[in-house]
Amino acid sequence: MRKTLLPGLMLVLAAVLVMLLSAAMDLELESAALLGAALGGVLALVPDRTPLVRLGGFALGFVVAWVGYLVRAGLLPDSAGGRAVAVGAVVLVCVLIAVATQDRIPLWTLLLGTAAMAGAFEFSYAAAPPEVASTSLTAATTVLFNVALGFLAAAAFGPVSAGRSSSSHRRPTPDRDDTAPLDDLMMEKNR
Numbered sequence: 001m002r003k004t005l006l007p008g009l010m011l012v013l014a015a016v017l018v019m020l021l022s023a024a025m026d027l028e029l030e031s032a033a034l035l036g037a038a039l040g041g042v043l044a045l046v047p048d049r050t051p052l053v054r055l056g057g058f059a060l061g062f063v064v065a066w067v068g069y070l071v072r073a074g075l076l077p078d079s080a081g082g083r084a085v086a087v088g089a090v091v092l093v094c095v096l097i098a099v100a101t102q103d104r105i106p107l108w109t110l111l112l113g114t115a116a117m118a119g120a121f122e123f124s125y126a127a128a129p130p131e132v133a134s135t136s137l138t139a140a141t142t143v144l145f146n147v148a149l150g151f152l153a154a155a156a157f158g159p160v161s162a163g164r165s166s167s168s169h170r171r172p173t174p175d176r177d178d179t180a181p182l183d184d185l186m187m188e189k190n191r
Helices: 002-025 030-045 051-075 080-100 107-127 129-155 176-190
Strands: none
Touching (some): 002 030, 002 129, 030 107, 030 129, 051 107, 080 107, 107 129
8 A cells, every 4th residue: 555655645746736836936837747747657656677767768758759740840741641650650669669679678668758748749739830849848848847756756655676577577487398308308317
């Protein structure tokens, strides 16, 4: 229960404080408070790989999505086909990064980063594609600030992992076929 309650309460506190302070100081962080807190919490709480790897994968996915928006605005038509190509390319690049690193950078962290950028920016992009340079910077800084707060809040009492998840440390159970030559050898030795 402690594994859920304390990090969860810290996330609640962080999200509420962002909303109150942003409104009081006119920081305009409200649009991504929940998105950032939730994504930062996921990055902190999933005990897969080290926190640095999780954050690095998230950042890489975030940048891939950002570049995807820049390419979409500059090179692709504003049509269903253009949007499909952009989305497909972003996901494909994430998959290729995970494959190229032999899953040292897990796909889920990359996709979480793309989700952060898309969730924070798609509405602004659709409203004014030619202003992608300025509006994307605003969206990126807003959501990244909130993700950082969510990560720190949840990590304060959340699980810490120094390597792969515990499920990946299990030894695989050999199939019967894998042990058949050993069984034959042992039977000959016992004769």
